[in-house]
Amino acid sequence: xxxxxxxxxxxxxxxxxxxxxxxxxxxxxxxxxxxxxxxxxxxxxxxxxxxxxxxxxxxxxxxxxxxxxxxxxxxxxxxxxxxxxxxxxxxxxxxxxxxxxxxxxxxxxxxxxxxxxxxxx
Numbered sequence: 001x002x003x004x005x006x007x008x009x010x011x012x013x014x015x016x017x018x019x020x021x022x023x024x025x026x027x028x029x030x031x032x033x034x035x036x037x038x039x040x041x042x043x044x045x046x047x048x049x050x051x052x053x054x055x056x057x058x059x060x061x062x063x064x065x066x067x068x069x070x071x072x073x074x075x076x077x078x079x080x081x082x083x084x085x086x087x088x089x090x091x092x093x094x095x096x097x098x099x100x101x102x103x104x105x106x107x108x109x110x111x112x113x114x115x116x117x118x119x120x121x
């Protein structure tokens with residue numbers, strides 16, 4: 001898991017019944033299974049997308065800069081374009097959002113980064 005948390009700690013942050021499970025709105029993420037569901041339907045994510053969704057859900061409501069996301073998902077020694085964060089967020093929105101061009105779950109913080117909105121969708 002990211003940010004040094006254990007599945008038990010992640011479970012404490014969620015309303016989930018099982019340790020290592022995060023819930024937010026229609027989403028349920030199982031860290032132990034490395035799976036994500038929306039309303040009971042599984043959403044297939046690449047390993048990078050899954051890690052990025054986990055990071056955002058673990059820090060629900062908290063604004064994360066592109067640099068913070070880049071460090072957490074790709075590592076501090078990543079050499080490349082910062083836009084990789086934006087590209088992956090766009091791909092995730094295509095999979096998660098009902099209307100990707102008007103996102104409800106992953107909020108853009110213009111000039112800064114992104115935030116997973118609190119569960120009051």
